[in-house]
Amino acid sequence: MKFYIGCKGWRNQRWSGEFFPQNLDPTDYLGYYSKVFDFVEIDLSNSTASSNDRFYDDDGMLFRKWATNTPHDFRFTIKPPEHIIEDTYKVDDFLEELTPLEGKVLAIIIQPPSPIKLTLANGREWLDDVVRTCAYHDYSVAFEFNHSSWFQDLTYNLLHKHKAAIVWSSFSSRYCSTPIITADFLYFRVNGNERKWIEKVKEKERELNIVDKVLNFTIVVVDTPTKANHILKLLDLPMKKYGGGSSQWVGKVIMHVDLDSFFPSCEELRDPTLKGKPHAVIMTDETKDNITKAAVASCSYEARKYGVRS
Numbered sequence: 001m002k003f004y005i006g007c008k009g010w011r012n013q014r015w016s017g018e019f020f021p022q023n024l025d026p027t028d029y030l031g032y033y034s035k036v037f038d039f040v041e042i043d044l045s046n047s048t049a050s051s052n053d054r055f056y057d058d059d060g061m062l063f064r065k066w067a068t069n070t071p072h073d074f075r076f077t078i079k080p081p082e083h084i085i086e087d088t089y090k091v092d093d094f095l096e097e098l099t100p101l102e103g104k105v106l107a108i109i110i111q112p113p114s115p116i117k118l119t120l121a122n123g124r125e126w127l128d129d130v131v132r133t134c135a136y137h138d139y140s141v142a143f144e145f146n147h148s149s150w151f152q153d154l155t156y157n158l159l160h161k162h163k164a165a166i167v168w169s170s171f172s173s174r175y176c177s178t179p180i181i182t183a184d185f186l187y188f189r190v191n192g193n194e195r196k197w198i199e200k201v202k203e204k205e206r207e208l209n210i211v212d213k214v215l216n217f218t219i220v221v222v223d224t225p226t227k228a229n230h231i232l233k234l235l236d237l238p239m240k241k242y243g244g245g246s247s248q249w250v251g252k253v254i255m256h257v258d259l260d261s262f263f264p265s266c267e268e269l270r271d272p273t274l275k276g277k278p279h280a281v282i283m284t285d286e287t288k289d290n291i292t293k294a295a296v297a298s299c300s301y302e303a304r305k306y307g308v309r310s
Contacts, residue, residue: 001205002217003235004075004106005228006039008189012224019225019242034070036242037228041189041221043079045111064100076101077142077187077219079109086113088129095137106219107140107187109167117149124158131162142167142187142219151175156182168200179204186218194227198234263298278303 010033016022020032033040066076078098084090098105116126127143134141143159144167145151151172159166159182166172168179169189179186179200186204190197201218208215222228229239259265263281268274280303284294299308 001215003237004039004217004219005231005235005237006037006041006221007033007225007228008041008043008221008223010040015225030066031069034074036225036240038071038073039075039077039106039219041077041079041109041219043109044081045079063098067100067104070104074104075106076104077107077109077221078105079111079144082111082113085110085130088126088133091130091133092137095134095139098137098139105139106217107142107165107185108134109142109144109187110134111144111146112150114146117147118152118155123149124154127155127158128162131159131164135162140183140185141165142183142185144169144189145172148175156180159183181208181215184216186215187221188219189221190227190231191223194222194230195234198231201235261298261300264300264303268300274300276302278306278308280308 010029011026013020013026016024019036020029024032030040078101080091080094084094095108110130112123112126117123118127131141141162141164143150143164145155163183165183165185165187166180167187167189170191172179179188181204186201188197188201197220201220205215220231222231225240225242232239264274264279267279267281278300280299281297282294283297296308296310298310
């Protein structure tokens with residue numbers, strides 16, 4: 001089973017010196033973080049609405065920056081702003097705005113608005129609308145329930161129907177001591193007692209092995225890189241190495257390679273009789289009176305002895 005172990009956010013300047021190199025510019029924090037860990041949880045729930053109900057600024061470039069500043073195998077989970085989840089139409093718009101991150105989002109985290117409870121008439125309808133909207137955009141969902149009414153079989157059956165998960169945390173453990181599997185992944189938020197929570201993870205894995213079922217992945221969210229390494233150690237997985245006080249390159253390198261006499265070499269592979277002979281490859285798609293006029297793209301070394309050049 002694949003494990004995604006990471007932190008809640010990366011913009012923490014208190015990590016400078018211990019995790020981030022001391023001389024690293026904060027604008028490069030995500031680039032550095034994503035080269036150490038392969039996952040981060042983003043909580044936008046406290047973000048305020050702008051005049052047009054869009055979350056991001058910079059002409060909609062924030063999500064695109066996150067996508068381009070992280071490796072192709074880096075993954076996010078994202079908790080939308082509070083004002084969005086009350087209205088499924090706004091949820092739909094928000095997921096449209098996430099398009100630049102498409103393929104990098106493991107799950108959308110949904111916390112029910114405080115007035116909504118499963119015991120109320122609109123509770124089940126709201127849950128159905130949210131999971132259907134996310135499914136339409138091909139996003140998995142993990143619900144972070146904040147009221148005791150949600151922790152019952154009716155909720156678990158609804159989530160199982162839609163293959164949506166529950167975020168298991170110290171809050172949820174008050175009402176359900178054993179995590180319930182309702183999707184093809186598990187989601188844990190660990191703020192303490194790491195060993196106890198990892199035992200729960202291993203217990204669930206053993207249960208699935210017995211009934212011959214497989215989870216695609218498990219997500220574990222912690223507060224700091226140090227705790228993330230502690231989780232990795234408890235899972236018998238390789239711990240991450242990071243910079244501390246040293247500097248580390250976080251950018252990209254693009255290499256341009258000039259292959260000498262490349263086109264003639266290709267022609268010699270297609271026609272071995274050309275080897276050792278002067279010949280050239282030209283750029284043209286026009287002929288006039290059976291005479292080809294064009295520029296030389298490249299020529300063999302034998303042709304160069306006669307003064308032929310590109």
